[in-house]
Amino acid sequence: MDKVMRFVSEQGVMIFSKSSCCLCYTVTILFRDLGVQPRVYEIDHDPECREIEKALIRLGCNAPVPAVFIGGKLVGSTNEVMSLHLSGSLIPLIRPYQAQSSAI
Numbered sequence: 001m002d003k004v005m006r007f008v009s010e011q012g013v014m015i016f017s018k019s020s021c022c023l024c025y026t027v028t029i030l031f032r033d034l035g036v037q038p039r040v041y042e043i044d045h046d047p048e049c050r051e052i053e054k055a056l057i058r059l060g061c062n063a064p065v066p067a068v069f070i071g072g073k074l075v076g077s078t079n080e081v082m083s084l085h086l087s088g089s090l091i092p093l094i095r096p097y098q099a100q101s102s103a104i
Contacts, residue, residue: 001055003048008069012097013038016056016067019045023078024066030085035098038068070094 008014013031017024019042031038043052043065053064060074061067068075070093075081084090 001058004052004055004059007039007041008072011039011069012036012071013094014069015040016052016065017042018065021065027066027068027078027081030081031094034091034094036094071096 004016013036015024015028015031015038017028017040024040028038028040043049046052056064056067059067061077062079063077066077066081068077068081075084075093081090084093
């Protein structure tokens, strides 16, 4: 959990992802299309993958990936992000991060 919290606290927009997850890719592309370069952490490349998944679920993620954090707060997974986007509520959340870049 410490690793997850450290990454989240250091980034404006953070996405925990898996390299084989098409929904993770879709959410990442959405943020990039909206002018945000999120930090994407591919947990399947980390030897502590299982622990990271458990930590994300303990934090409230319905599914471990994609897990999206904005401004240090859990937004959720694909459904929550897309619902915010369709309702017009995502842009105000990401506005402070639209000019920032932070890629791994």
